[in-house]
Amino acid sequence: MSLKKGPGSMELGECTRNPGYQDVEGGGSAAETVSADPGEKHDSAAPKLDSDAAEEYTQIKPYAGMPKEVLLQYSSQARYRVPREILFWLTVACTLVLVALTITVIALSPRCLQWWQASPVYQVYPRSFKDSNGDGVGDLKGIQEQLDHFLYLKVKSVWISPFYLSPMKDFGYDVEDFRAVDPLFGTMRDFEELLAEMHNKGLKLIMDFIPNHTSDRHRWFNLSRTRDPHYEDYYVWTDCNATAPRPNNWVSVFGNSSWTYDDVRGQCYLHQFLKEQPDLNFRNPNVYKEMTDIIHFWLEKGVDGFRMDAVKHMLEATHLRDEPQVDPSKPAESVKTEFDLHHDYTYTQLGLHDLLRGWRAVLDVYSREPGKYRFMVMESYDYQEVEKTMMYYGTPLVRESDFPFNFYLLYLPQNTSGLWVKDLVHLWMANMPKGKWPNWVVGNHDKPRIASSASQIYIRVINMLLLTLPGTPTTYYGEEIGMENINVTNSQIQDPAGKYNASASRDPGRSPMQWSGDMNAGFNIKTNSTWLPVHPDYRSVNVEVQKKDEGSVLAQYRFLNTLRQSELPLHRGWFCYVHADASVFSYLRELDGLDQAFLMVLNFGKESATTDLSSIRELPDQLKVLMSTNQINNGKVLQKSRVLTEAGEGLVIRYSTHTRFNPNHPEQCYVSEKACYLSAMDILYKC
Ligand code: GLC
Numbered sequence: 001m002s003l004k005k006g007p008g009s010m011e012l013g014e015c016t017r018n019p020g021y022q023d024v025e026g027g028g029s030a031a032e033t034v035s036a037d038p039g040e041k042h043d044s045a046a047p048k049l050d051s052d053a054a055e056e057y058t059q060i061k062p063y064a065g066m067p068k069e070v071l072l073q074y075s076s077q078a079r080y081r082v083p084r085e086i087l088f089w090l091t092v093a094c095t096l097v098l099v100a101l102t103i104t105v106i107a108l109s110p111r112c113l114q115w116w117q118a119s120p121v122y123q124v125y126p127r128s129f130k131d132s133n134g135d136g137v138g139d140l141k142g143i144q145e146q147l148d149h150f151l152y153l154k155v156k157s158v159w160i161s162p163f164y165l166s167p168m169k170d171f172g173y174d175v176e177d178f179r180a181v182d183p184l185f186g187t188m189r190d191f192e193e194l195l196a197e198m199h200n201k202g203l204k205l206i207m208d209f210i211p212n213h214t215s216d217r218h219r220w221f222n223l224s225r226t227r228d229p230h231y232e233d234y235y236v237w238t239d240c241n242a243t244a245p246r247p248n249n250w251v252s253v254f255g256n257s258s259w260t261y262d263d264v265r266g267q268c269y270l271h272q273f274l275k276e277q278p279d280l281n282f283r284n285p286n287v288y289k290e291m292t293d294i295i296h297f298w299l300e301k302g303v304d305g306f307r308m309d310a311v312k313h314m315l316e317a318t319h320l321r322d323e324p325q326v327d328p329s330k331p332a333e334s335v336k337t338e339f340d341l342h343h344d345y346t347y348t349q350l351g352l353h354d355l356l357r358g359w360r361a362v363l364d365v366y367s368r369e370p371g372k373y374r375f376m377v378m379e380s381y382d383y384q385e386v387e388k389t390m391m392y393y394g395t396p397l398v399r400e401s402d403f404p405f406n407f408y409l410l411y412l413p414q415n416t417s418g419l420w421v422k423d424l425v426h427l428w429m430a431n432m433p434k435g436k437w438p439n440w441v442v443g444n445h446d447k448p449r450i451a452s453s454a455s456q457i458y459i460r461v462i463n464m465l466l467l468t469l470p471g472t473p474t475t476y477y478g479e480e481i482g483m484e485n486i487n488v489t490n491s492q493i494q495d496p497a498g499k500y501n502a503s504a505s506r507d508p509g510r511s512p513m514q515w516s517g518d519m520n521a522g523f524n525i526k527t528n529s530t531w532l533p534v535h536p537d538y539r540s541v542n543v544e545v546q547k548k549d550e551g552s553v554l555a556q557y558r559f560l561n562t563l564r565q566s567e568l569p570l571h572r573g574w575f576c577y578v579h580a581d582a583s584v585f586s587y588l589r590e591l592d593g594l595d596q597a598f599l600m601v602l603n604f605g606k607e608s609a610t611t612d613l614s615s616i617r618e619l620p621d622q623l624k625v626l627m628s629t630n631q632i633n634n635g636k637v638l639q640k641s642r643v644l645t646e647a648g649e650g651l652v653i654r655y656s657t658h659t660r661f662n663p664n665h666p667e668q669c670y671v672s673e674k675a676c677y678l679s680a681m682d683i684l685y686k687c
Contacts, residue, residue, distance in 0.1 A: 159208070377404065572673050
């Protein structure tokens, strides 16, 4: 039987009809007719309940559609109320447990690694990477054509050296307009397309930002030398003698005085690099604001980070006193190079970090967009003063860069020995503020190529070192295939530093990327022109050939980078020194809670070596080689008392253990972004 109540009627099916229910169109509700209060005054217009119906009504069960009072009458009975209350409190308890669990999981979850931690930073020198239009100079479209190379390498972060409008006196590090792309490299549209395509492919673009100086062709400099009131103090000017323009003994990084007389203004201006690169005056707040606006400009375009160029030079002492000579007995006139002076008044001046932290704060604002962390890395060569470099990490309270470049491995070729490499690594690890993220550089556009300075036999083991140390490795284009320096004759020199001093020329490490055995190594396949000569070894040392060879430098780079990203101990585990001697540097990577760990045995020496690791009781007696730079040793099982390596050979050994090394040797171990593994749940947690 069914009860019809017009359009919204409710089906009661075969159940007992509820006689208390009546459809009262436009009148009082049925509930009014079943008031439990006998004394209650009834609406005379309302239908009444006769006693039969009332009896029938008390025998029915409470079904939906009953009047409220009827429902209440049943619902207050213990047999309905108690289960309901139990259910209610159960729901409350479950919700609380879920909330507590979520909070615990969030609180215990370690931070995910950011993109700049997960991948190496690959440096593209745009003049030399890929020439798309055949003018002999690489360009933005060329980079775009080669994006799959990064995917092949499993590299995510790409730093592109400057492509701003520039007279190219220092190949782009002399900027005429910070908001324009130089036509040699393409157009702003090319840049936007490149960036969009990179983001499409999951790649991040890091730009160079050059705060210390502009080109002498920059509009600001012209306005400054003509004493436009707003721009008058945009640069560092001082009175000087026009014929002997040396207001003090300060010298340029490229050699000779850092002052040049400007006959338009009739004063000297400061330039810590070329005379065509006048230093901006950051004591003038308008300069800081201008440069901050430029950061906004590129962040709004969507760039993912900046490599901050030559930051230690940004401020100078206003008193302009002479700097102390390193050798006080040297005649003042022969003080000409950067290394002749202690740079007490020109490098790392008080206030520098405030400027940089201000920029960090700007990047942080843009980093709040989900998945859009904006990265910042500093370039500062502080040589022996490592503590100065560490300042760029910021303090526990104020963040600065994500890391300053670690240039200490550039010294590796000075002495290829295991102990030396360990010392260089240790210099960084021991001085880095706790919890910060390390990084490693073996080459860039300012330095000779590592495969040449350390010798080709070490290139594989050096790549292995970079990709198995904790932190972010940096790869200068070509290092992944072992490219070497080219020979540049004096008449071929392009680099301004080389024109001043041929032995300081940076050209040898800037030759065109070797893509294939085709014309110009595939760098320019349109015309027979390249801005610097291609290395003559390009027919055997190139990407195409090495892709086909499983044992190539390229294949090993790719394997190690893939391993680094897929193995927890390698990307966020402990790093512990195990052994170092004249040949071998050995360390392990392990993660608390995980039974799988990695041991690296790297021979930087000049001869083969047998390393005895039997005193390391946390290692199993037998060690199986996962990968050797010498392919034939892959898979070999070695006794830990006799680990044999040849000169330039590196081994990655994967082993299982229940005993971790780090708890017993805390003084030999470091960890950043610490996490522990819970095998029962296959998760990482904070520990
Ligand atoms: C940085 C660059 C270098 C340039 C200099 C001046 O050190 O790496 O190439 O010459 O700054 O901008």
